[in-house]
Amino acid sequence: MTKRPIFASLLLLSTALVAPAALAQGSGADPAPAAADEPVADAAAQDEDADISIPGGADAEIVVTGRFTPNVVRATPEVVSVLSSADIARTGEGDIAGSLQRVTGLSVVGNGFVYVRGLGDRYSLALLNGSPLPSPEPLKRVVPLDLFPSNVIDSTLVQKSYSANFPGEFGGGVINLTTKSTPRETFLTFSGGVGWDSETTNELGYTYYGSDTDWTGFDDGTRDVPPLLKAAFASGKPILEGADFTQDDLEAIQMELVNAETSLLQQNDHIPINWSAGITGGTTITLPNGELGIIATMGISNKWRTRDTLQQTSLNQDLSGDPQTSFNRVITDNRIVVNGLLGFGLELGDHKFRWTNLFIRDTLKQARLGLGVDRNQSERDILEQDTAWYERQLINTQLVAEFDFDRLQLDLRGGYANSQREAPYERGFTYVRTNLPTEQDPTGDKFVNDLGGNRGDATIAFSDLTENLWSGGVDLSYEVAPRITATIGYAYSDTSRTAVRRAFQFRGSNLPVEVTQLRPDYLLSDATIQLYDISLLETSAQDGTAAFDAALTTHAGYGQVQAEIIPGVNINAGVRYEDARQTVRPIDLFNTGSSAIVATNLNNDYWLPAVTLTWEVAPDMQLRINGSKTIARPQFRELIAQVYQDPESNREFRGNPSLTDSELWNAEVRYEWYFDRDQRFTLAGFYKSIDRPIETFTSISTDSVANSSFANAPKATLYGAEVEVQKYVPLDTLSDAPFWQSRRLVLIGNYTYTKSEIKVGDDDTTVINGVTLSAADFFFDGSPLTGQSDHIVNFQIGIEDQDKLSQQTLLFTYASPRVTSRGPSQQPDIREKPGISVDFVARQGVTLLNKDIELKFEARNLTGRTYKEVQEAGDNRIFLNRYKLGRTFSLSASLKF
Numbered sequence: 001m002t003k004r005p006i007f008a009s010l011l012l013l014s015t016a017l018v019a020p021a022a023l024a025q026g027s028g029a030d031p032a033p034a035a036a037d038e039p040v041a042d043a044a045a046q047d048e049d050a051d052i053s054i055p056g057g058a059d060a061e062i063v064v065t066g067r068f069t070p071n072v073v074r075a076t077p078e079v080v081s082v083l084s085s086a087d088i089a090r091t092g093e094g095d096i097a098g099s100l101q102r103v104t105g106l107s108v109v110g111n112g113f114v115y116v117r118g119l120g121d122r123y124s125l126a127l128l129n130g131s132p133l134p135s136p137e138p139l140k141r142v143v144p145l146d147l148f149p150s151n152v153i154d155s156t157l158v159q160k161s162y163s164a165n166f167p168g169e170f171g172g173g174v175i176n177l178t179t180k181s182t183p184r185e186t187f188l189t190f191s192g193g194v195g196w197d198s199e200t201t202n203e204l205g206y207t208y209y210g211s212d213t214d215w216t217g218f219d220d221g222t223r224d225v226p227p228l229l230k231a232a233f234a235s236g237k238p239i240l241e242g243a244d245f246t247q248d249d250l251e252a253i254q255m256e257l258v259n260a261e262t263s264l265l266q267q268n269d270h271i272p273i274n275w276s277a278g279i280t281g282g283t284t285i286t287l288p289n290g291e292l293g294i295i296a297t298m299g300i301s302n303k304w305r306t307r308d309t310l311q312q313t314s315l316n317q318d319l320s321g322d323p324q325t326s327f328n329r330v331i332t333d334n335r336i337v338v339n340g341l342l343g344f345g346l347e348l349g350d351h352k353f354r355w356t357n358l359f360i361r362d363t364l365k366q367a368r369l370g371l372g373v374d375r376n377q378s379e380r381d382i383l384e385q386d387t388a389w390y391e392r393q394l395i396n397t398q399l400v401a402e403f404d405f406d407r408l409q410l411d412l413r414g415g416y417a418n419s420q421r422e423a424p425y426e427r428g429f430t431y432v433r434t435n436l437p438t439e440q441d442p443t444g445d446k447f448v449n450d451l452g453g454n455r456g457d458a459t460i461a462f463s464d465l466t467e468n469l470w471s472g473g474v475d476l477s478y479e480v481a482p483r484i485t486a487t488i489g490y491a492y493s494d495t496s497r498t499a500v501r502r503a504f505q506f507r508g509s510n511l512p513v514e515v516t517q518l519r520p521d522y523l524l525s526d527a528t529i530q531l532y533d534i535s536l537l538e539t540s541a542q543d544g545t546a547a548f549d550a551a552l553t554t555h556a557g558y559g560q561v562q563a564e565i566i567p568g569v570n571i572n573a574g575v576r577y578e579d580a581r582q583t584v585r586p587i588d589l590f591n592t593g594s595s596a597i598v599a600t601n602l603n604n605d606y607w608l609p610a611v612t613l614t615w616e617v618a619p620d621m622q623l624r625i626n627g628s629k630t631i632a633r634p635q636f637r638e639l640i641a642q643v644y645q646d647p648e649s650n651r652e653f654r655g656n657p658s659l660t661d662s663e664l665w666n667a668e669v670r671y672e673w674y675f676d677r678d679q680r681f682t683l684a685g686f687y688k689s690i691d692r693p694i695e696t697f698t699s700i701s702t703d704s705v706a707n708s709s710f711a712n713a714p715k716a717t718l719y720g721a722e723v724e725v726q727k728y729v730p731l732d733t734l735s736d737a738p739f740w741q742s743r744r745l746v747l748i749g750n751y752t753y754t755k756s757e758i759k760v761g762d763d764d765t766t767v768i769n770g771v772t773l774s775a776a777d778f779f780f781d782g783s784p785l786t787g788q789s790d791h792i793v794n795f796q797i798g799i800e801d802q803d804k805l806s807q808q809t810l811l812f813t814y815a816s817p818r819v820t821s822r823g824p825s826q827q828p829d830i831r832e833k834p835g836i837s838v839d840f841v842a843r844q845g846v847t848l849l850n851k852d853i854e855l856k857f858e859a860r861n862l863t864g865r866t867y868k869e870v871q872e873a874g875d876n877r878i879f880l881n882r883y884k885l886g887r888t889f890s891l892s893a894s895l896k897f
Contacts, residue, residue, distance in 0.1 A: 077572035116172030123171025162628035164574030182293025182345035183282030193892025195274035205332035217336035217363035226256035319876035327372030350404035451508030547587035720754035805845030
């Protein structure tokens with residue numbers, strides 16, 4: 001692995017060259033607040049504590065506040081898992097994505113994307129209170145679930161068998177988040193925490209100043225698009241000399257872009273600690289015929305992470321010989337998440353109304369410094385420096401009304417959501433050291449940047465993404481006879497997205513040797529720009545991919561019947577008709593009148609049947625059988641032929657406008673044994689057949705840069721089995737001591753086996769950017785689907801007090817290797833090796849001065865595992881990403897009034 005002190009000596013912008021600017025941000029940690037409406041001294045709540053809100057749920061018996069209904073999981077007509085606020089709190093995770101990885105068959109990949117039974121995040125559907133969500137993530141249409149702090153969520157439902165009341169984009173499952181609503185009592189809770197990461201805290205990393213307010217996740221204006229550049233953007237012309245811009249115009253724009261605060265990379269030998277803070281309050285107001293509940297929460301977390309990575313590529317099919325490129329790169333991320341929730345819940349008799357307003361802002365401040373070799377360029381050493389600022393923001397407001405007229409129930413819901421992502425001042429600098437003798441190259445032993453492209457370059461980009469989503473629905477249920485309920489419903493959603501990326505190169509010609517050795521802020525200073533005629537070239541204008549519009553409009557209607565056909569045998573059967581139009585088209589920013597990019601126009605409709613049969617074979621046992629047809633549409637980013645740098649994998653992605661919908665046939669058999677209250681054993685087998693699954697593939701360009709894109713494989717199958725056990729063992733028999741009388745042992749475990757295969761025939765084809773190609777050039781017959789692990793294991797063992805808050809839990813997680821992308825040019829697939837993770841969480845409630853206090857201690861990744869994304873062919877191995885994951889420790893407290 002990289003030795004970070006090497007970078008300290010090579011850093012061109014180190015504090016040895018310039019008086020260091022004080023870091024203007026705090027340090028980060030996982031959110032630490034307790035569940036907002038969970039009394040600190042209460043016994044651990046069970047499944048029936050979950051408040052669950054889903055479309056058409058009144059007839060499904062789980063759109064109710066199920067606090068007094070035992071075994072919610074058992075009572076539902078479909079295969080579900082429910083995480084109550086108590087379950088979430090037990091895992092100690094700061095966000096919902098972390099908690100979900102404990103659910104049977106689920107794994108979390110990257111920045112909070114949930115894979116269900118080995119199917120990628122495109123096959124997962126995320127809802128908030130039953131309504132769809134937009135994503136602020138350019139690579140996904142699915143919202144990353146690590147955006148949602150656990151303190152704003154009351155419950156999380158995961159339904160793995162399809163029912164017609166859900167949208168048809170349901171491949172692996174639906175994840176429905178229900179926000180906190182009416183509190184049980186008036187309360188006010190303050191929380192805070194600090195954390196330490198063994199690979200990051202007080203260790204060497206890199207950062208840059210940015211602005212004075214970076215620690216809040218909000219820029220103070222330093223990164224605003226400067227006036228001249230903003231006017232140039234609005235001109236409708238490419239920013240090139242001769243395209244209505246003179247050299248003087250470009251020079252003036254460049255001088256606005258100097259902005260040393262975003263380009264001066266600095267060494268920090270003591271990266272700060274992580275921290276978080278939050279406040280949550282709620283009350284209930286009694287009304288003449290009901291009650292009004294109000295709940296509000298605000299929180300902030302500031303977390304640091306340094307990755308000491310090895311990143312390689314190979315052009316050889318068998319990966320033999322030395323890698324073509326090999327870089328040791330240190331990446332320091334400062335992630336700040338700010339969230340707020342304001343919710344109102346009104347109950348008037350049997351009628352319920354909910355108005356939820358949610359704000360989440362997730363900011364990533366990233367600094368990268370890499371040293372490597374490109375053997376395609378004469379064994380030269382290359383030094384790369386990058387700085388970036390990614391703002392992701394989600395604003396959501398929803399109204400839900402549930403009317404209960406005895407045998408008739410009417411549900412109405414509507415919502416508006418806006419998500420934005422801005423990435424101003426994405427800067428990159430490349431310096432080259434030829435290592436040639438002095439007589440051949442006077443600067444052969446020095447890093448230089450001639451801004452000519454051959455011996456270094458400098459780039460800058462501005463990206464902006466805005467997505468709006470309007471949604472609405474109505475569900476009408478009627479009890480036509482005892483134990484027979486019919487439901488009809490309509491759902492509408494309209495999503496529109498605009499994505500713009502303007503990229504530029506700074507170009508110089510015959511720069512003096514002394515100038516080529518300047519650090520970046522001097523190299524692009526006002527003086528050098530004026531003295532040496534450094535020019536600005538807009539690269540985004542050359543291929544027509546600067547901007548795109550995307551839209552998805554769906555109309556759906558469904559009918560569903562839930563009935564007990566004979567005693568002990570229930571059926572939930574329905575069919576959904578869903579019509580959708582999805583478009584992605586390049587925006588002609590420069591009025592050229594044409595584009596080489598293929599536009600996407602998918603206009604499809606489907607009939608999607610679903611049936612689940614539940615047979616109560618014994619008073620505490622039941623058998624479920626499910627069959628359904630569902631779809632998976634390509635995500636916007638997969639369709640947009642625009643280059644995007646993924647800050648997590650440090651790879652470039654580019655969409656394929658020729659993708660089409662995938663169709664899935666699903667089947668499942670599940671045995672459930674509820675042998676005691678909140679205790680169960682389940683065993684399930686499942687099968688899926690997928691036509692035209694969308695898979696990620698990687699190609700390597702002539703400059704040995706790994707680029708990823710997407711294509712439809714001909715066909716795939718997936719099958720597997722899962723088993724889950726939840727058991728509580730009273731410990732009062734161990735001793736007569738008072739300590740043991742109210743305590744019990746908690747045993748929760750699950751295992752999922754999944755096997756998938758891509759089917760590729762000799763005559764099968766795939767379409768990429770409008771060109772029909774042989775599918776065998778991109779996919780191996782029999783290869784697994786991307787994201788699918790053969791084995792997923794979760795196990796929790798702990799001790800908890802049933803009379804007061806006292807929990808100590810060990811959590812084990814294992815996922816076997818999974819493919820992240822098809823290999824380039826018939827090379828082996830790229831695989832991630834997640835490995836084993838062991839965590840420990842302790843929660844303890846105490847009373848001080850008649851106030852309830854919750855203390856929480858977390859120790860994560862105790863095994864100190866290493867992240868690996870690798871290609872292997874026999875003994876040959878190429879690491880696309882390898883770095884140590886730090887052990888993290890945090891301590892938090894919440895005080896409840």
